[in-house]
Amino acid sequence: MKLLTAARMRELDRQAIEDLGIPGVVLMENAGRGAAERLARCYAEFFPGPVLILAGKGNNGGDGYVIARHLLNWGWQVQTLVLAEPSAIVGDASVNLDILTRMGGQVAFVPDEHRLLTALDELGATRLVVDALFGTGLCAPVRGHYGRAIDWINACGRPVVAVDIPSGVDATHGSLLGKAVRADLTLTFAAPKLGQALYPGWAQVGTLEVLDIGIPATLLAACEEDFRLVTAAEVGPLLPARPATGHKGTFGHLLVVAGSRGKTGAAALAAEGGLRMGAGLVTLGCPLSVQPAMAIKLTEVMTASLAEVDGALALAAGEALRDLWRDKEALAVGPGLGTSEETTELVRKLVRECPLPMVIDADGLNALGPYPSFLRDIPDLQAVLTPHPGEMSRLTGTSVADIEADRVGAARRFALDYRVTLVLKGARTIVALPDGRVRITAGGNPGMASGGMGDALTGIIGGLLAQGLTVESAAVLGVYLHALAGDRLAVRQGNSGLFASDLLRELPAARAALAAGEIEDRLC
Template sequence: MKLVTAEEIRLLDRHAMDDYGVPGVVLMENAGRGAALYFHDFFRSLHPGPLLVVCGKGNNGGDGYVIARHMENLGWKIRVLVLAERKAVSGDARVNLEILLRSGMEVDFAVDAASLAPTLEKMAGMRLIIDAIFGSGLGAEVRGHFAAAIDWINASGAAVGAVDIASGVDAGKGLILGCAVKAACTSTFAFPKVGQMIQPGASHGGKIKTIDIGMPRALLAKVSDRQLFIDAEAAAGFLPERPLTGHKGTFGHLLVVAGAVGKSGAAVLAAEGGLRSGAGLVTAACPAAVHGILEAKLTEAMTAPLPDLQGELSLQAYEKVVSLAEGKKALAMGPGLGAAEETCALVRRLVRHCDIPLVLDADALNALAGHPETLGERKSTHVILTPHPGEMARLVGKTVADIEADRIGAARDFALRFGVVLVLKGAATVTALPDGRVRINGSGNPGMASGGMGDVLTGVIGGLVAQGLDAAAAAVLGVYLHGAAADRLAAEKGVAGLRAGEVAAEVPAVMHDLRKGRGYR
């Protein structure tokens, strides 16, 4: 599903009007009518209201006036509140406001906090509120009587529907600009907005429906795939083939380098992730000190002991890893390795000289922190990094708050700079490709906030690379499978107490359902 930013939707509107001759008032009419029908259906149990439409002075408010007109025609009891003076409303929005006034609809105007307070007192008892205050163009923090109106909406106890995007949500980054409406559903126009699909903005829009507002198909086709939302249908398109004549060699051999004393489970989980994603063979290489544990825990995977120093890999392991990598289709490295100086030096040396596809996570990422030049010196042309926000912050020398303030920008900038695939984990995981394209994941739940989940993901992605998927496809599909497997478990057990090993075990079932055309989100 294609996603757009505020600037991209603004340009689409402009091209529709200037290049194709579609009047702005027609686009507004189509948007408002489509939204009205959606809200009428979604909130049918609340009919006939009363219903309040809260409008700003711009085009989002104009959409609100059209919605008010059509919902009145559908039998709703309507009141309209405009958070501006009548004369401040202009253009197509003014046209539709005047229609309401001439039709005798009750419209109130509030221009500041002083005039808003007594007006809101008259609005008590509303069963449904339609938020048409700000659209996707909002770029500054919400203040004054606009913030007061949003706070009142959220505290009103009424059901809420948002027009285009919940007011207060940044359409490009998903940030909350001071405060934001919390809606049960949103009617968005032409394309969903990026900020509606990433957190925290995604938590404010509820169920999102895209409304066709009559833009020409030729124009819509020009919208690029720079940002995509990955749902079950999109993920299914990346699944590797499983030919009837295939054998274990057909589906690739994954090498996992992971584990240390006290963290042997990370190596086990990464290996299990590789097996569960369909790799034909998996070899888990670990410090000799924990090799016996892996031998006991891993039945289907092969294992290999590596030279260590006090339970963590030493530089002497380099030649053994290089030898093990011969004939392998991918190397997944990092889970549970530890932060010993020799271990970090080993990781950097392997990143520089290993020429097979690499999946780097956890302590492999920490080994690169402060040494980003290592990625520029690598031989491998296919590298995937899977940091959580803390690891990402260390990689780029920023704070976690900096990363979370612009997750897409952080991931995209790093991917472009180093020519890698960057998977920035978290709610609505962001995967940035080397050419700057971004994929936002649509699966997963809070039950994944437990130890070992990232180790499984490393193995799943590595296993997909081993099966022949390119780095971008493996990362995007792996992230979706990982989240969808957790969604299967959550549907049965809830979102507390899920274990990473359980998630790994559900991956084959998710892949099967995707092949059958069934999804979980």
């Protein structure tokens, strides 16, 4: 599902209005009427109100006047507070404000804090609040009495319906511009906005519904799809086929290079992740002294001993690895390797020389960074990198805070710059593709914030690569299935104390449900 930035939404509006000749006031009518209809249906139990509409001076406020007119028309009691002087309302918003006033709508102008607070004090009982203060036009911190209005909305204890986007949420970045409305229902226009799919904006949205406001589908279809919210309908078809005549050789052989003394769990989870994801065979290459323990721990996975120094892979393991990768379809490298000098050098050599599609995680990433410019010199590199924000910080020399403040931008820049597929893990995992497109997964839950979940994801992506998926498809589908399995687990067990190994046990059922078309996506 496409996600629009504020700029893209503005451009769509412009094309509809200027290129096709659809009057802006028609779009505003469709938006306001559609929102009024949804609101009247969702909150029918609150009829006849009163409903309070808080309107800003831009077109979001304009939508508010249209909502007020229709609700009034259908017998609701409506009070509208405009947070500006009458003269500040212009264009389509002014047209609709005039109509509302002429038809006897109750409208008060509260252009400063004193008049706003007085009006709110004098207000009778309100059953429902409509937030039409700011929409996609807000891009600076909320100023003046608008901030007081947002505080009041958040403290009012009534259901809050946000028009287009909760006021104060940046429609592109999902950041909170000083203060932001916390809505119960957000009625957004034409398509969801990128900022609604990202934290912290996502948490303000409540239930999200998308309304068709008459922007032609051809315009929406033609606009470039830089950002998408991944849906079951989109990823279902990526699932590798399971032909009835298939055997273990059909489904690929994954080589996992992982583990060191004291970090055997990470290696086990990555290897089992590959098998749970459907790879036909998995071989784990690990340090010599660790191998006996791994062989006992992993029944279905084959293990290979590699040269080591002090329990971590040695540079001398390079030759054996060359032999190991020869009959494999994909490589997963990194979990639990440690960061010794020899291991780091070995990983860089492996990434440079191994011709297999690969997923690089954890200490594999630490071995690359910072600024792994050598990646650009590897011909035909097919790589998925899966950093969490800490690893991303080491890869880029940027602080975790800066990465978290613009997760999409950070992931996208890296993918474009180094021509890899970048999975930035965390709340709302971002998959950035080498051509700059970005895919966002809505699933996942706080129960997945536990040790080993990332190693499981590495194995899942590796398992998909072994089955022949491209790095882009393996990353998008892998992240989706990982989140889906985690969410299914959380439904049964709650969202704390979840084990990565439990998630892997859930994975085949999650995959089967996706294949059967049983998954209903949640927008928010």
